[in-house]
Amino acid sequence: MAKESDLLLAKINSTMKKFIFLMDALQLLALLMTGKRVQGVLYIDENTGKLTFKPYYGRGQHRKRDRKIANLENGWVKESEERIKVYLSEKKNIGTVRVCEALKREMVDACNAIVLDKIIGG
Numbered sequence: 001m002a003k004e005s006d007l008l009l010a011k012i013n014s015t016m017k018k019f020i021f022l023m024d025a026l027q028l029l030a031l032l033m034t035g036k037r038v039q040g041v042l043y044i045d046e047n048t049g050k051l052t053f054k055p056y057y058g059r060g061q062h063r064k065r066d067r068k069i070a071n072l073e074n075g076w077v078k079e080s081e082e083r084i085k086v087y088l089s090e091k092k093n094i095g096t097v098r099v100c101e102a103l104k105r106e107m108v109d110a111c112n113a114i115v116l117d118k119i120i121g122g
Contacts, residue, residue: 021045023054031055070113074102077110079117086110
């Protein structure tokens with residue numbers, strides 16, 4: 001009896017039409033037409049109850065490398081798309097007062113480098 005039901009299910013499944021809704025169908029079909037594989041997730045949509053395929057479009061966007069504005073004595077100044085980054089490093093064994101003075105001196109140099117870069121037009 002179990003074999004007959006399995007055969008019946010196989011026959012029904014072979015003749016049944018299945019619809020899959022594609023998100024971003026035109027873009028997805030363009031990728032498939034060029035012979036590329038498309039990875040994604042296949043799920044039943046909670047709102048519509050329909051089988052849906054949502055593709056992953058490869059890796060996320062890569063951010064541009066930071067542009068180095070200046071090298072400092074013990075660090076650097078870099079510019080990204082949204083931020084100015086300053087890295088300073090001092091040895092601990094020179095003492096707290098000297099570390100603070102060295103960091104102040106390096107920050108003045110960093111600020112001067114930023115201003116000079118803006119004047120030059122970098």
